[in-house]
Amino acid sequence: MEKTDKDLIYxxxxxxxxxxLAKVEQNIEFFSEHSNKQRIRLHQGQIFVLKLVFFIIIIVVGVFLELPLLLLMFISLIYFIVFCLLFRYDSIKFKEKIIVNQEELKYKKSFNSKFEKLIGEKEKIQKELNHFERIPAEFKTIETVSHMIRYMKRGEAQTLEEALYFWKMDENNHLTNK
Incomplete structure (x- = not known):
């Protein structure tokens, strides 16, 4: 096998x-984003429950203090107006998402195991990449390696080192022409 073929395969x-690695990192990003959305939903649900508890406390205190029914109804009406107007968005979203959350809770364990598996996969790929020492770490990008392969396939470079040299020269030319 020729040196060029070996370097091309390399x-x-x-x-x-x-x-x-890029696919795994994209999946990790997706899972992280999904996890953040779950935390936000949980927080919204907790706020909704606190609002309801606060309302119940108002009613119980009003009944305990034997406030007139008209005053208690007025306080409840004011609370509901504030609750409905200011927190309407949270309430609607909570109702819509409570169904989704119930389904997501079922998959939470599988979600966590998949996330840990992706992290492990990333580390494994990264370790394997570290064994390919002929390409410096700063040049181990999809773009750079793709260009190096192209140089070797076209016959412009006979070795990996030549392909890397040509890529550096093209990058320098590209930067100076801007």
Whole structure:
């Protein structure tokens, strides 16, 4: 096997690992975003419950203090107006999301295990990438390795080092032409 073929295969393996790493990082980002949304929903649910508890306390205190029924109804009406107008958005979203949350709670365990699995996969790919030392860490990007493969396939570079040199030269030319 020619040196160019060996270097080309070497670069293709690195490229495949980089693409796998990018997919895993994208999935981790998705899971993190999903987890943050769950926390927000939980917080909204807790606030909704606190509002209801506060209302019940107002009613119980009013009954305990034997406030006139008209005053108690007035206080309740004011509370409901404030509650409905100021916190309407939270209430509507809470009702819509309570169904979704019930389903998500079922999948929470699988969610956490998948997230941990993705983190483990990322670390595994990263360790494997570290074994490919011929390409410096700062050049282990999908774009760079793709260009290096292109140089070797076109016959412009015979070795990995030449391909890296040509890529550096193209980048320098590209930066100076801007």
């Amino acid at each position: 670069c293709q393996k690195v490229l495949q690992l980089l693409e796998d």
